[in-house]
Amino acid sequence: MKIGEKIKRLRIKNSLTQEELADRSELTKGFISQVERDLTSPSIATLVDILDGLGTNLKDFFNDIEDEKIVFSKEDAFISENSDYGYNLKWIVPNAQKNLMEPILIELEAEGRTKEDSPHEGEEFGYVISGSINLHIGSEIYIVRKGESFYFKANANHYISNRGKTIARIIWVSTPPSF
The missing domain is CATH 2.60.120.10 (Jelly Rolls)
Structure with a gap:
């Protein structure tokens, strides 16, 4: 799982900008950008703060392994x-x-x-x-x-x-x- 990509998908799904997520998480926009591009990995405590800002938690974030289905037969x-x-x-x-x-x-x-x-x-x-x-x-x-x-x-x-x-x-x- 690419954590950064999943955080970005959740942020966009919640109609948030990087700046809005950063404000909710008490982080910088630059840090959120680096996490979303998988250039840096957040600590567990920081990931919890980001997920709180996205309205989810660690359990749901990692249990939701199946991606949304796009093509149907x-x-x-x-x-x-x-x-x-x-x-x-x-x-x-x-x-x-x-x-x-x-x-x-x-x-x-x-x-x-x-x-x-x-x-x-x-x-x-x-x-x-x-x-x-x-x-x-x-x-x-x-x-x-x-x-x-x-x-x-x-x-x-x-x-x-x-x-x-x-x-x-x-x-x-x-x-x-x-x-």
Whole structure:
């Protein structure tokens, strides 16, 4: 483990500058810079001060060995079928509901539709990979075809339907997560 790189990642994750972390830790900005570049190693007491400034501790810092996963394979996906409505939801980023946005792949059978979602904080984005869908937002209906995308604030009831004769595939990203 490169301690300096991990400290830098935590500092950036906490939206802190080197100077702000230095102030919180009662150290100098130059020292924080050297630690982050692995040019110097802090003593245990100094590392504890830095970690306090980052809102963590030694145990959590060293137990968190697994780095954040960046690339996901099809084996990572989780699929949920709804035969009553005629759609499959595939969570293509596992546990994305803990993140700020939640991407899913929706496969809508011919004449299928998703459940209606109530108004909520956040925004919705979709891209039609294949087929054609109707996007229902409040009382409005928008036709979205293969290669087209949509983006809207989720301040009205909304859902999508497939009036076509083939399966429609859509990448849908919701923020905050709502699926």
